[in-house]
Amino acid sequence: MKKEYLRKLGGILGPFLGLLLVLAIFSLMPEISGRFLRLANFKNVAIQSVIVALSALGMTLIIISGGIDLSAASNLALSSVQVAYFIQAGFSPWLAALLGMLSGGLIGFLNGFLITRLRVVPFIVTLGMMGMARGIAKWVARNQKIDAPLTWLNNLMARSPRPAWLLLSPGIWLMIILAVVVGLLLRKTVFGRHIFAVGSNEMTARLCGVRTERVKLAVYTISGLLCGLAGVMEFSRLTVGDPTVAMGLELDIIAAVVIGGGSLSGGEGKISGTLIGVFIMAFLRNGCTMMGWPNYFQEIIIGAIIITAVALDRWRHRQE
Amino acid sequence: MEQKVILSARCLSKSFGLTPVLRNVDFELKSGEVRALLGENGAGKSTLIKIFSGALKPDSGTMLVDGQPYCPETPLEGRKKGLAVIYQELNLAPHLSVEENIMLGQEEKRLGFVDRKKNREKIKQVLSFLNHPEISPDTPVWKLPIGARQVVEIARALVSEARILIMDEPTSSLSQEDSRRLFEIIRRLKTEGVGLIYVSHFLEEVREVADTFTVLRDGEVAGTGEMARTSVEQLISLMIGKRLEELYPEPNFQLGEVVLKVENLRGQKMSSPVTLTLRRGEILGVAGLVGSGRTEFLRTVFGLDRLKDGLVIISGQEFRPRHPRESIVKGLGFLSEDRQAEGLALKMNIADNLTLSRLDLYSRYGFLDQRKQKESARQWVRQLGIKARSPEQPVWSLSGGNQQKVALARLLHQQAEVFLLDEPTRGIDVLSKAHLYELIVELSRKQKAVIFVSSYFPELLGICQRIAVFYRGELVEVRERGQWSEETLMKAAITGGTNNTIPKAKMDRME
Numbered sequence: 001m002k003k004e005y006l007r008k009l010g011g012i013l014g015p016f017l018g019l020l021l022v023l024a025i026f027s028l029m030p031e032i033s034g035r036f037l038r039l040a041n042f043k044n045v046a047i048q049s050v051i052v053a054l055s056a057l058g059m060t061l062i063i064i065s066g067g068i069d070l071s072a073a074s075n076l077a078l079s080s081v082q083v084a085y086f087i088q089a090g091f092s093p094w095l096a097a098l099l100g101m102l103s104g105g106l107i108g109f110l111n112g113f114l115i116t117r118l119r120v121v122p123f124i125v126t127l128g129m130m131g132m133a134r135g136i137a138k139w140v141a142r143n144q145k146i147d148a149p150l151t152w153l154n155n156l157m158a159r160s161p162r163p164a165w166l167l168l169s170p171g172i173w174l175m176i177i178l179a180v181v182v183g184l185l186l187r188k189t190v191f192g193r194h195i196f197a198v199g200s201n202e203m204t205a206r207l208c209g210v211r212t213e214r215v216k217l218a219v220y221t222i223s224g225l226l227c228g229l230a231g232v233m234e235f236s237r238l239t240v241g242d243p244t245v246a247m248g249l250e251l252d253i254i255a256a257v258v259i260g261g262g263s264l265s266g267g268e269g270k271i272s273g274t275l276i277g278v279f280i281m282a283f284l285r286n287g288c289t290m291m292g293w294p295n296y297f298q299e300i301i302i303g304a305i306i307i308t309a310v311a312l313d314r315w316r317h318r319q320e
Numbered sequence: 321m322e323q324k325v326i327l328s329a330r331c332l333s334k335s336f337g338l339t340p341v342l343r344n345v346d347f348e349l350k351s352g353e354v355r356a357l358l359g360e361n362g363a364g365k366s367t368l369i370k371i372f373s374g375a376l377k378p379d380s381g382t383m384l385v386d387g388q389p390y391c392p393e394t395p396l397e398g399r400k401k402g403l404a405v406i407y408q409e410l411n412l413a414p415h416l417s418v419e420e421n422i423m424l425g426q427e428e429k430r431l432g433f434v435d436r437k438k439n440r441e442k443i444k445q446v447l448s449f450l451n452h453p454e455i456s457p458d459t460p461v462w463k464l465p466i467g468a469r470q471v472v473e474i475a476r477a478l479v480s481e482a483r484i485l486i487m488d489e490p491t492s493s494l495s496q497e498d499s500r501r502l503f504e505i506i507r508r509l510k511t512e513g514v515g516l517i518y519v520s521h522f523l524e525e526v527r528e529v530a531d532t533f534t535v536l537r538d539g540e541v542a543g544t545g546e547m548a549r550t551s552v553e554q555l556i557s558l559m560i561g562k563r564l565e566e567l568y569p570e571p572n573f574q575l576g577e578v579v580l581k582v583e584n585l586r587g588q589k590m591s592s593p594v595t596l597t598l599r600r601g602e603i604l605g606v607a608g609l610v611g612s613g614r615t616e617f618l619r620t621v622f623g624l625d626r627l628k629d630g631l632v633i634i635s636g637q638e639f640r641p642r643h644p645r646e647s648i649v650k651g652l653g654f655l656s657e658d659r660q661a662e663g664l665a666l667k668m669n670i671a672d673n674l675t676l677s678r679l680d681l682y683s684r685y686g687f688l689d690q691r692k693q694k695e696s697a698r699q700w701v702r703q704l705g706i707k708a709r710s711p712e713q714p715v716w717s718l719s720g721g722n723q724q725k726v727a728l729a730r731l732l733h734q735q736a737e738v739f740l741l742d743e744p745t746r747g748i749d750v751l752s753k754a755h756l757y758e759l760i761v762e763l764s765r766k767q768k769a770v771i772f773v774s775s776y777f778p779e780l781l782g783i784c785q786r787i788a789v790f791y792r793g794e795l796v797e798v799r800e801r802g803q804w805s806e807e808t809l810m811k812a813a814i815t816g817g818t819n820n821t822i823p824k825a826k827m828d829r830m831e
Binding site: 188189190191192193194196197200201203204205206207208209210211267268 | 624643644645647648649654656661662663664665666667668672673676677679680682683686687688690730
């Protein structure tokens, strides 16, 4: 019993220590130590994490089910453009946000539908969808930014929330609540167990009567909805609909899942790990920026961290 | 030829953590000798092989090769000393050609360039020595049938001038014909003075090919001797440590009403329709060669392969199998022939694997009652005697026999009435087999019905009441057990009838 417990703990301990290490290194830097370990800075990092985190929640489900979604960032961009488009057209912010989210859900559903019906691997389907979603976003926006009038939607990602008793901006609350919901979904429900089963061995799942295609369809749709929501947050942050936003962000999203213990061969992954992965990258960016280190420096470090994280995870597996 | 000792080991011991895996093992191999290394799963065979090959280092003990001290640090060093292992999963690069595979790492070179002519000569020589001159050196390995791939692997060992060859379950995925050709090769290697260590579960086959044996039990040598003076029963009792009175339990003779009727059932992968009935308390054996359509039949009944025609009647209810979900609800349970790739989700734990087909039992508003799930799994683990620390242990860490019990426990847990078992005893040790027979017969005593597919005819004759034979996609004959013998079963499986004589051509095509 004890061994199983340690095994479970070991999976999350690694990423967590990594996060502590990142925090420790930057707080020991004399130039920024005063500013880095401040609540205000933590809030700042949390807000910067919301968009990646929301998409990474969905990506975790997909990666556990043995798939991948390269269209996540394009999907997010398309959704943010949609929101701007609808607000500009005079829709209420509620409706615009809802439509933006649904557009994300639709792209996700299409991904799932094509993967299960055409029996084409997720990498290819979502690679195609990546281009298509980005193209549609540019089309909708006529290849420029869509300016939309300011609404309460733009407060979702504000640094200081209104009303003030919220303490954290609504976007952060949304991230926390959805992380808990998706985490519970994954760990405590029958559906969650089916996701693991499909990713661990799809043939076994089918043999046991799991409707594997429905599970996949649901996973891609949920993930699409979360990307759509991330798109709403992106719009909220930018106040415009920019079809070129979040270029290449899908790789950050995937990296967060992988740093957190997700396995690209499926059947493994954790919401807590993914969030830690998101924060490791966000704190690195934040710390490097504060230090005034150039952009390329961050890229090199984050690249090295991805490889180290996965190598450590494999090593841990071999020890078992 | 004078037989001299080429490999000897004294007092080898090895522990993993606190668990001793090998204790004071002595071993000896002479040139031109085939020594069978026998033992149940977990007896220490693979550890011993790994120590010989250099993949593991013993904690204590000494080894000699050709009288010289031998303590390899790596498998490469072992290979250089003339010792090659041919593993169960062949280690070939599928996209490379036969020639490239054989010469990989030992290419004949001239000034740093591969000397193709010399390579070619060497390969031709070796392949014709192995009696397989028809294998073309240019064929990519993935195009070769599995038997031929093994020949390539042996050829690679010969080119490296190995004089000690270790074969780990070499025939487990070979057809009978390929096995026969392999034995022929082994005989040729013997005459060349190569010493062979032969590891296998198939005792009849071991008796045919090996001269001597060493039996390991719980990491110790339980016995050694000459094959010719030892019976299969004696080998088994050495392996399991007690006399095996009766491997097969007394079958149940109390049959109930008809529970499963299959009428003109034809699946997409079946070449002709099948009709049969199954009664409660019955174990119906299904014999046939690999590729005879037995597996496709079971899969169609269970809804895994697409149905074209016909129907299934379970307890009087008509049913057209479409998806395993419905079949499970109707009381069907299916055990896959490929435990690793299909039967079990190896990364998941015992509890999840065991309950996956009926998670709804533990569901409240979609939430899983994990405590109840685990408790239930724990009960089945205890009831079937599955050796595991806890229900949360991942399935990959169990032995083959225990894995298979988890797969069977799943069917029990989902309360199947009709068990469709495809090769349930493949690749598991004798003791686990005996336990599985007991479990299956116990099912029939409880008035469940079983269809038991197997390539190993003695076990069909051992526990089934009736046996059906498939031949080229067709169910050709069903008879009571007493009207079959191993010979007639074999004949029916090879020729499609018991009266036909076996044509030579078919014999050669037999898989």
